[in-house]
Amino acid sequence: MTALAGVVFGLALAAPPGPMNAIIAEESVLRGWAAGFRAGLGAMLADVLFFVLALAGVVAVVDQYPPVRPALYVIGGVLMLYFAIGAVAEARSAASFTDDDRGESTGFRKTFALSLSNPYQIGFWLTVGVGLLESGRLDVLSYLPGGSESLAGVLVVQTGSPSLLIGFFAGIAVWIVVFPAVLVSAGRRVDAFAPAVAALSALVLAGFGLIFLATGALRVF
Template structure:
């Protein structure tokens, strides 16, 4: 069970960290200067994820089953929306100077990150285990190291492949969350 939950977490972490968006566009542009510039932005955004995780973890036991059903359905619907958004998105070419605090600020104010943690984050803790969350952060860390290196070393041009793979994984988790939410409603 540990390896299964951990592996699912890594896959989800990679799929959530990988889609083109504001944070990754800044990581990409800053990585063209240096890998460390891009990694700084990534670690800032991951710190925001850790902050949201702790809030979700602390409030996890006080959520009623009725609210949990709504959260699962909303989380699954949000993941579907996120998957479609990933497929339609493009990497913007202009950015500001990036660093850790820019990534942190973007993460703390990003409505997608906030909604994700208060929907899919609850699902991870309730239905899988803390190991899935550990895997999720491992996946994000892997992305923070690999993505800036690839951009720095080979330049941009891989956004299309990242987008397709990330969207497919997000759709898979959306279906899984919606299925679990539906089972809760049936019970």
């Protein structure tokens, strides 16, 4: 039960729309499943790194230096806008889905860099992530996007358990395997799917980039 709860938690965190999934989608429809999987692996590797740092107590150091978070918002925002420009170029050049070589795949480096400068991801490991490591109880469904009070207490598991942590990362792994596969399958059926997804990815990255920049600026001033 605890391992299954970890899988649900990992899927719930990995699945919502955002900059990481935008890059995974772009890589999947333009370069095939392997490229999409590698992009997902970049984000997952960053989570593994944050997990190790949280285990060592290093991540908590970020909270001791208030200027760090605004700087991360600005860095993350600039990176997203830069990647959005690249996605626009990809959308213009993509006539249809292809799993052939369209140049070097940079999805892994993109998601890894964005994850390392993502205040939300760091914030998760400063709070919930640390809670996963400590012995106690976790109300899993209360952390789902759009979770309400009606879900409180429905799925409560013991934290600090190795099976919970294994399930958590297994859930993320399932997502980065299945999500690119679904996109590739759809892309092979509809030629217009690839440029449309690339364009949507550009919009998502640009939108989050502007939000991050605005948030960083507000925190500074």
